[in-house]
Amino acid sequence: MTDESWAGWYRDREGSEAVVLTTDGRRLRLRIRGVDFEGASFATLAPLAGTPPEHGTAALAEGVLTDCVLEWDLPLPVLVAGALRHATLSCLLSLRRAEPNLHLALHLNGAVYESARAESDFAAALASVQRALPDGTRLQTCIACAFSDYLPASDRSLSGTLACFREVKDAYREASGEGDVLELWERRTGFVQEIWSCRAFEARPARGAGTGHRGAFPLENA
Template sequence: MTDESWAGWYRDRQGSDAVILTTDGQQLRLRIRGVDFEGESFDGLRPAAGTPDQGEVFALADGVLNDCVLEWDLPFPVTADGVPQQARLSCLLSLRRPDPYLYLELQFGGAGFRSHRAESDFGSALATIQRVLPPGVRLRSCIACAFSDYFPAPGRGLSGGLACFRGAKDEYRGADGRGDVLDLWDRRSGFVQETWSCPEFEPRPTAGAGTGHRGAFPLELA
């Protein structure tokens, strides 16, 4: 996967700083005031290996970045009546334990389509946006892909816990329910960010086989 980088802002008790967020679809990387943070989820960003102790510079909870706000925009692929288009997704994330605060807005066609004000994770926030988009407009990222699913258990993390089954496409096309996904779990290609998109994207079925554990998007079970 090729890295993508997005410009944004970081705010905490010491002030506000411009930052660059980088991801390869799996790992997130963020440099703040010359210090590198990395992790597989936005609520799991830790100082990179070998970094001196940052406890006095940043608010860390169990070694993870906390008590701060991140804002960033990224280009976001959609389809309108089957034609690929480019939208823009604005993200506002307050990292404060125990519950992060996430708000997303998709700008497309001169209008803004918003999530709820305090979503608990990217999957739910993107599902909220999909529900309010005009007919014929569909998100085209991993959360809406035919080959992605969450582990069949209650709850999920803020981001990055979405399993990709692009290496077992034919088998996943027949998955319908918890048991089928459990049988395929070890065939996953890895985990991806919900906002990521790759060339192997296919729209998720609306019902039946191929909807896996979480069901059709945006009518998710998890």
């Protein structure tokens, strides 16, 4: 995967500054007040090993970034009546010690399609955006992909625990429940960010075989 960088802002009680979020689809990186942070999830961003403790003033709880707001925009591919269009996804994330609050807004063809103001994770927020989109318009991100799933019987985190099965596509296409996904789990390609997109993307089926453990996207009854 090739790195992507997204310009944004970091804010806390000490002030605000421009930042650049960089990701390869798996891990996230950014620098805050001279300190480099990295993590598999927005909820697990931690200073890299060897960072002098006197550098920077970002708040940490159990070693990870907290009590702050991150805001950034990223380009997002969207399928409109089968044709690829490029939209912009605006992300507003409040990292709190208790529970993060997330708001997403998709800017497409002069219109804005939003999630709720205080979603708890990217999967739920992206599902809200998808439901708001017109018929025939589909997000083209990992959460909407035919080859992604979560580990059965596990808690879904803010981001980064979505497994990719693109290297075992044919086997995953036959997966239709928890047991099937568990059998394939050790053959997963890796974990990806829900807002990532790669060339292997295929739209997730609406129902039946190929919807794995988590089902269609978005779930009709959610």
